Structure formats: C-alpha cells, structure tokens
Amino acid sequence: MKQTSTPPTLIMIFGATGDLAKRKLYPSLYQLYLKGSLEKQFAVLGIGRREWSNEQFTTHIRDSLMTASDNHDHIDSFIEHCVYESHDVEDSSSYIKLKHVADELDEKFDLKGNRIFYLAMAPEFFGTITDHLKSDGLTDNQGFCRLVIEKPFGHSLPSANALNDQIRQSFPEESIYRIDHYLGKEMVQNIEVIRFANALFEPLWNSRFISNIQITSSEVLGVEERGRYYEKSGALRDMVQNHMLQMVALLAMEPPISLSTDEIRSEKVRVLRAMRPVEGKEVDNYFIRGQYGSDYKREQKGYRENDNVDSESNTETFVAGKVMIDNFRWAGVPFYIRTGKSMAVKSTKIVVQFKDIPMNLYYNKEHSMDPNLLVIHIQPDEGITLHLNAKKTAQGIDTDSVKLSYSASSIDGINTPEAYEKLLLDCILGDATNFTHWDEVKHSWSFVDKISDHWEKTKDTSFPNYFAGSMGPHKSDLLLEQDGFEWWPIGELEVDE
Numbered sequence: 001m002k003q004t005s006t007p008p009t010l011i012m013i014f015g016a017t018g019d020l021a022k023r024k025l026y027p028s029l030y031q032l033y034l035k036g037s038l039e040k041q042f043a044v045l046g047i048g049r050r051e052w053s054n055e056q057f058t059t060h061i062r063d064s065l066m067t068a069s070d071n072h073d074h075i076d077s078f079i080e081h082c083v084y085e086s087h088d089v090e091d092s093s094s095y096i097k098l099k100h101v102a103d104e105l106d107e108k109f110d111l112k113g114n115r116i117f118y119l120a121m122a123p124e125f126f127g128t129i130t131d132h133l134k135s136d137g138l139t140d141n142q143g144f145c146r147l148v149i150e151k152p153f154g155h156s157l158p159s160a161n162a163l164n165d166q167i168r169q170s171f172p173e174e175s176i177y178r179i180d181h182y183l184g185k186e187m188v189q190n191i192e193v194i195r196f197a198n199a200l201f202e203p204l205w206n207s208r209f210i211s212n213i214q215i216t217s218s219e220v221l222g223v224e225e226r227g228r229y230y231e232k233s234g235a236l237r238d239m240v241q242n243h244m245l246q247m248v249a250l251l252a253m254e255p256p257i258s259l260s261t262d263e264i265r266s267e268k269v270r271v272l273r274a275m276r277p278v279e280g281k282e283v284d285n286y287f288i289r290g291q292y293g294s295d296y297k298r299e300q301k302g303y304r305e306n307d308n309v310d311s312e313s314n315t316e317t318f319v320a321g322k323v324m325i326d327n328f329r330w331a332g333v334p335f336y337i338r339t340g341k342s343m344a345v346k347s348t349k350i351v352v353q354f355k356d357i358p359m360n361l362y363y364n365k366e367h368s369m370d371p372n373l374l375v376i377h378i379q380p381d382e383g384i385t386l387h388l389n390a391k392k393t394a395q396g397i398d399t400d401s402v403k404l405s406y407s408a409s410s411i412d413g414i415n416t417p418e419a420y421e422k423l424l425l426d427c428i429l430g431d432a433t434n435f436t437h438w439d440e441v442k443h444s445w446s447f448v449d450k451i452s453d454h455w456e457k458t459k460d461t462s463f464p465n466y467f468a469g470s471m472g473p474h475k476s477d478l479l480l481e482q483d484g485f486e487w488w489p490i491g492e493l494e495v496d497e
C-alpha cells in the first residue's frame, strides 16, 4: 500500500560498503520500496573505495536485506535500481566520472535531477566531499540537492564550526539534514504529541507539578570494534551532545505556534540556550562519569581490554548528569540524564516524576504512597505507562500503585518503522523537522565542551569504576540522592511487571 507519494530521487551513498549502509540504509530503503514510497523513479548510487563490480555490490545489498527483512520477494527488483561506483573521495579527478554516472542514472530512471548525497563516512571527509560536489558540478542540476550528514558533527564547538563553515560553502542550511537517529524513533516523535495533544499533561508540565525528569539510555553492548572512534569520543560526545540533549529539548520546549520545522526548531533552541552552563570544578556537582571494567564473574572484557583502546584510558563509557533549565517553566526542576555501555539492560526510557500532593490523606506509616509517574518507553518496548495510586481491593483505605499502560506495538499490531526509514523518507520529502539545525548543534556543543574540558584536565583515578552488566557507578545514585531522589528502575520487567 502506498504510504506517501515521493518525488523521483537519486540517492548517492558515500560509504556504501560500510557498516551503517549495510545494517541500516539498505534495509530502510528496501522497506520504503516495499511500502511503495519508492517506486520506479529512484536509484541508489553506492560509492566506496573498494574496487567492486556492480554484481559484488548488489550481492552485498542482497545479503543485507536477506538478514534484515522478512520479505524477500522484491529484492531482485529493488537491486535493479542500485549501482556501484568505486571512487576515492580524496581523489579530485574522479568526481567528474561520478557526475557522469549520476547524470546517466538521472536519465535512465527519469529522476528530474533530484539528488540526495548521504555521507555515511568518517566526518574528516565531509568537507572535501561537499567542496567537490559543488566544484565538479554534481549539485548543478535542475532538481533539489540535499545533503545528509551522519554524526558526529564535529568533536567540539570549534571543530563543528569549522566543518559547518566548509559545508555551507556548498549547501545552504535548509538543504543540510544532520542525522540524529533518535529523532526518527517512534516514541521520541511521540513526546510532542503526548505533551501537546493531551489536556491532562500540558497544564501539569512545569515546575509546579513536576519534581524531576529522568532520561536513561543504557546499552548492554560494550564498544566492541569501535575502540578507535570511541577513545576520542566517549559517552559524552557519542550520546549526550546529541541524542540525550535532543530528548531534553523535546521534553522541555514550549508549545510551538505551529508544527512547522522552523517553529519546532526555534523552541528547541530556546531550551538549549536556557541550559545552565557548568564549568571547572562545578562540573563535579552536576556530572559524573564512569568506565566499565570486567563483569562480576570476570567473563566480559573491560573497556580498557578492547582493541585500539589505551590500557590506561581515561575515556568515559558512562555519563550521568543533572541538567538545569533556567527558565520560567523549569526553574528548580532537575533533568537527570544517564547513558552508558556494558550496562545491565538495553533500554531507553523517560520517567517524569510528579510532585507529591500537598496533603496526603491516605498516608500511613507502613506504606508511603508512590509519586505519580509518566513513563515513556522509547525502546526496546514502545509505549507509555502512567503510575497512579488507587485503593487497595480490601477492607480499609490503603492505597496501591496501579499502572495504565499503552504499548504501541501491541495496540497498533505492527512493528514501528526503523528510525532510519522514517528519516530517509522525511529527507526525500524535504521535511527537515526531525534533523538537527546548526543552532541546536552549536548550543549543545557549547554546553558539552565545558564538561569535557574539565574531564580532560582531571583524570578519573577510580576508572574502571563500574562492573560490566551493572547500572553504572555508585556515584550516579549519589547524584540523585543529594537532591532527595533516586533513579526509577528502567528494566522492562521492573517498570512493566
């Protein structure tokens, strides 16, 4: 069934032989093809350094789709739209050939000159590629030209600034689609709807009624093969600068005056600007870091034992922090964020804790009443749970905690689309709402740089300070305890039992 009608498009993937393309991009494009969002007028031009033939390339795509999709019926017709070109992006002379191949595909599939340049490559190449796309005439076509950029967008504010200046020589801001794949997740997109489409929540969504908000994104996997990248990045740059702060912005923003890309972005930027900057020694009062060692049984590798990781590495694989948003709505309400590798569960959840009612008629000394919680389950389960208090089914007026749950997959009966599928479709349709604008990137780097500056100057001698398979270092609990709070459990069983 047709989902949305899309314009004819040539999708040029730089980094077509890489991990991201294989695991995410081909399966997502194939899903769009199965759903009819991509029909006859589309082509994929894969670009990598390897000297592959078209046949090797399409076999590679077939392998990816056989693993990722349950429906193999249309793989043959899908890969007829896919072509490979071996090209070293640093070789200035080979862009002319690339332009020629792109022009041929334009003509063959009647693509009206519409092009998406997807840079699924290491960021150090971004500037070189965009310079050449312009100077060698690949952007000089009659249709639209959109640039999709993978994270990380820079390593700090100065490097992001330099990268942005370079890219902007060739593409205007409105044609740049900076990917943050969390913004493609169904339940992250649902945050706005939960907040702004329910009379129940919006009036309570402020410091008068909310005591704190907790955002956790925990992973079971360690850094695996990504030691080289991760050593320079760490959890702060890898997860906090982008995904975690984007979730904070969506939770804290004011209602936009419309759902247009610009209005939503400008409200998010206002939140990022209002985040209380913390620097120097003050960082230790707001942010704590961790690094995983081996597990209790010493069966899993500690971080420092991975390939391409320094045996005395000071890189954090866990971050917990308190973000204060100094504006009228959120004065005094901590937004606690927590993310890490090699933890006990793979889970991303948001817990909104409401303040206690002013006078608890039902309080008795044996059973204190639980606060009301709104839990937004981002992954792996998708849904919402509202924790309320009700009367215990028995004599007397004791209270019991009850949960009202909505599970997206069980009610809608379908698997929600993969984030990349949604984002690719948005880009083809020219909707940049769920991509990050330069202003958002700028403000989040400015916030994160002050923390990383302090951490780079002060080695954490307690590293490794959490066991693989745990919920992070004890310091993370203390961060909340000092404010009179504790982390709500985020494991599936603990929240949904």
Ligand SMILES: NC(=O)C1=CN([C@@H]2O[C@H](COP(=O)(O)OP(=O)(O)OC[C@H]3O[C@@H](n4cnc5c(N)ncnc54)[C@H](OP(=O)(O)O)[C@@H]3O)[C@@H](O)[C@H]2O)C=CC1
Pocket (backbone or CB within 6 Å): 014, 015, 016, 017, 018, 019, 020, 021, 047, 048, 049, 050, 087, 088, 089, 090, 119, 120, 121, 122, 123, 150, 151, 152
């Ligand atoms: N993998 C993931 O899950 C995620 C990745 N990202 C980001 O996506 C980007 C790509 O990551 P990933 O796919 O994992 O990386 P890989 O290392 O798996 O792939 C890199 C790709 O770049 C190509 N390449 C490298 N140098 C050149 C060159 N000089 N000319 C042409 N092509 C070249 C490689 O081609 P060849 O091998 O043929 O040389 C390969 O296709 C990175 O920015 C990463 O941070 C972001 C989120 C998640």
Ligand SMILES: O=C1O[C@H](COP(=O)(O)O)[C@@H](O)[C@H](O)[C@H]1O
Pocket (backbone or CB within 6 Å): 151, 217, 219, 238, 239, 348
């Ligand atoms: O961007 C990244 O995200 C993944 C986690 O994504 P998720 O969708 O599985 O939650 C993380 O593993 C990776 O290090 C980071 O670069």
